[in-house]
Amino acid sequence: MNLTAPVLAFLAKLLSGATVRWHECQPDTCQRVYFANHTSHLDALVLWASLPGPIRDLTRPVAAKDYWSKDAIRRYMARSFGAILIDREEIKVHQSPVDAMLREIGSTQSLIVFPEGRRNVDEEMQDFKSGLYYLSKKRPDLELMPVYIDNLNRVLPRGEFLPVPLLSCITVGSPIWLEPGENKNDFLKRARQAVLRLKDV
Amino acid sequence: MDWSSNGAAGLLGQIGPGYLQDQRTNILLGTVLIVLIVAVIVGRLLRRQPESTASPAVVHTFNNRVGAWWLMYAVLIAGFLVGYGMTVTLFGLVSFWALREFITMTPTRRGDHRILFWTFVIVTPAHYVFVGLGWYGLYTVLIPVYALLLIPARIAISGDPKRFLERVAKIQAGLLICVYALSHAPALLHLKLKPSTTSPPAVVAPVTPVAAGTANAATPVVGAVAETPTVGPARAAAPATQAQRFGSSAGLLFYFILIVQLNDVFQYAWGHLFGKNVIAPQINASRTWEGFIGGVLSTMLVGTLLCWATPFKLWEAACIAGIVAMMGFAGSMTMSGIKRDRGVKDYGTLVSGHAGVLDRIDSICFAAPVFFHIVRYFFAEIPAGG
Numbered sequence: 001m002n003l004t005a006p007v008l009a010f011l012a013k014l015l016s017g018a019t020v021r022w023h024e025c026q027p028d029t030c031q032r033v034y035f036a037n038h039t040s041h042l043d044a045l046v047l048w049a050s051l052p053g054p055i056r057d058l059t060r061p062v063a064a065k066d067y068w069s070k071d072a073i074r075r076y077m078a079r080s081f082g083a084i085l086i087d088r089e090e091i092k093v094h095q096s097p098v099d100a101m102l103r104e105i106g107s108t109q110s111l112i113v114f115p116e117g118r119r120n121v122d123e124e125m126q127d128f129k130s131g132l133y134y135l136s137k138k139r140p141d142l143e144l145m146p147v148y149i150d151n152l153n154r155v156l157p158r159g160e161f162l163p164v165p166l167l168s169c170i171t172v173g174s175p176i177w178l179e180p181g182e183n184k185n186d187f188l189k190r191a192r193q194a195v196l197r198l199k200d201v
Numbered sequence: 202m203d204w205s206s207n208g209a210a211g212l213l214g215q216i217g218p219g220y221l222q223d224q225r226t227n228i229l230l231g232t233v234l235i236v237l238i239v240a241v242i243v244g245r246l247l248r249r250q251p252e253s254t255a256s257p258a259v260v261h262t263f264n265n266r267v268g269a270w271w272l273m274y275a276v277l278i279a280g281f282l283v284g285y286g287m288t289v290t291l292f293g294l295v296s297f298w299a300l301r302e303f304i305t306m307t308p309t310r311r312g313d314h315r316i317l318f319w320t321f322v323i324v325t326p327a328h329y330v331f332v333g334l335g336w337y338g339l340y341t342v343l344i345p346v347y348a349l350l351l352i353p354a355r356i357a358i359s360g361d362p363k364r365f366l367e368r369v370a371k372i373q374a375g376l377l378i379c380v381y382a383l384s385h386a387p388a389l390l391h392l393k394l395k396p397s398t399t400s401p402p403a404v405v406a407p408v409t410p411v412a413a414g415t416a417n418a419a420t421p422v423v424g425a426v427a428e429t430p431t432v433g434p435a436r437a438a439a440p441a442t443q444a445q446r447f448g449s450s451a452g453l454l455f456y457f458i459l460i461v462q463l464n465d466v467f468q469y470a471w472g473h474l475f476g477k478n479v480i481a482p483q484i485n486a487s488r489t490w491e492g493f494i495g496g497v498l499s500t501m502l503v504g505t506l507l508c509w510a511t512p513f514k515l516w517e518a519a520c521i522a523g524i525v526a527m528m529g530f531a532g533s534m535t536m537s538g539i540k541r542d543r544g545v546k547d548y549g550t551l552v553s554g555h556a557g558v559l560d561r562i563d564s565i566c567f568a569a570p571v572f573f574h575i576v577r578y579f580f581a582e583i584p585a586g587g
Contacts, residue, residue, distance in 0.1 A: 017301060017305075151305060154305075154309065154314075157311050157314055160314050160315075162315075162318045162322075163318075164304075164314060164317040164318050164321055165297075165301060165321055166301055166304055166305045166317075167301050167302065167305040
């Protein structure tokens with residue numbers, strides 16, 4: 001791992017005042033997919049930063065290529081926190097992003113995904129895109145960890161570039177798996193509920 | 202300002218008021234250190250008790266409190282050792298963190314983002330810089346006048362009218378309580394306390410060599426000044442007063458924090474032991490009239506007993522401790538009100554699961570401005586035009 005990663009993680013935690021709660025689960029280096037609600041550009045960075053060091057080194061956030069490759073600083077940061085950049089424009093034409101993610105993580109690393117696809121415009125959490133379903137179908141051994149990110153949208157809302165150093169809270173819940181014979185819509189609804197449930201624990 | 206009222210002070214008076222004052226502060230600091238060590242031991246012993254004799258919740262609260270006191274003690278000592286700027290900086294960080302908790306707790310809207318940035322990144326540091334510089338005329342108005350006007354104007358420009366007044370009031374309240382009010386505690390250090398009236402300059406003059414000798418070992422700055430006068434009583438007294446000023450205002454700050462914290466303990470203890478009539482059940486179910494009255498009286502007693510560490514006479518110390526105790530109580534009640542409104546138990550719960558910084562400093566926030574102004578008007582030299 002490069003030297004900027006711990007510094008970046010430290011700064012992200014300091015700025016967002018993030019505390020992590022592991023609700024009915026434990027941090028582990030096994031292969032996992034953390035899926036969270038998406039409210040701020042900082043989500044991927046802060047969630048990655050708040051994982052314990054050894055786990056953080058093995059975890060790759062999936063982020064939007066158009067945002068994170070816009071200028072040199074963002075490209076550098078994205079490289080430092082090991083982001084897998086997905087082009088949102090060309091998703092279905094040439095290659096499936098799910099295949100790309102699975103190729104990147106191999107048999108050791110974990111993923112951070114935001115199944116809503118884009119950040120919430122209002123408070124309401126949007127329906128999940130199908131990527132999570134296909135991830136689980138292709139790799140049923142991955143533990144799917146629901147994560148609820150609270151208050152980060154106030155630290156850096158959409159369209160702002162100066163963060164306000166409020167305190168945010170990240171809650172990781174117990175893993176879910178794709179049940180045998182469960183159809184796509186039911187699974188995505190269940191996954192969304194798993195994230196929403198963490199709001200009130 | 203009655204230095205020779207007790208025996209120890211009279212003896213130490215031979216050395217000079219400056220050194221003497223530091224000596225008293227040191228005695229106070231040492232006493233509190235011993236009490237804190239005892240508190241840690243008691244906490245350890247209580248934790249080993251079976252649940253039947255000591256309720257785990259109370260023991261947990263007690264140990265948390267002791268932890269917070271150690272932190273406060275360390276912050277104050279670090280400030281005293283490094284200097285005035287350090288104390289102000291550390292208080293500034295506490296304010297910043299408390300404001301973080303306050304604003305995190307109160308919902309704001311997208312339109313408030315820019316003014317929140319201003320509040321955190323510009324207003325709060327600027328205020329503490331002015332406190333550090335001792336520009337009383339500016340730091341007393343920066344937040345209560347200019348920031349309070351800026352906040353609604355900036356929110357209005359952002360164009361979101363929904364719950365306008367409420368949002369403005371939240372940010373203003375946070376800034377006033379967490380930053381403005383709290384900053385009066387470190388601002389105490391900048392006050393130039395009136396020199397002692399009962400130790401005439403003539404007493405100081407003959408012992409100047411001694412004072413210079415001791416001061417040289419302790420603080421080179423004071424020593425350098427003290428060596429210069431060619432024993433003119435009035436001029437010899439001046440450097441001694443100089444030394445006394447910092448020492449005593451640092452001691453005052455410590456005295457203030459100490460009695461506010463003791464007041465919290467006394468109110469809790471009296472309420473726990475004898476509390477029957479709850480003052481406002483919906484605001485705070487554990488604050489009772491018995492706890493309030495018992496707490497204020499106990500604080501007055503301890504505040505009076507500790508008056509040797511301050512420039513206050515006995516009756517002055519009693520009155521001031523009483524006022525500080527009542528303001529501390531008012532602060533706790535107010536913050537309880539805000540917490541109940543937001544439906545949380547502690548400011549820290551959203552974040553870390555235990556009481557936050559704001560829960561620990563609420564009483565200090567309310568008592569600091571009053572204590573500061575009492576000291577400033579009655580015990581300090583107010584510069585011309587100040």
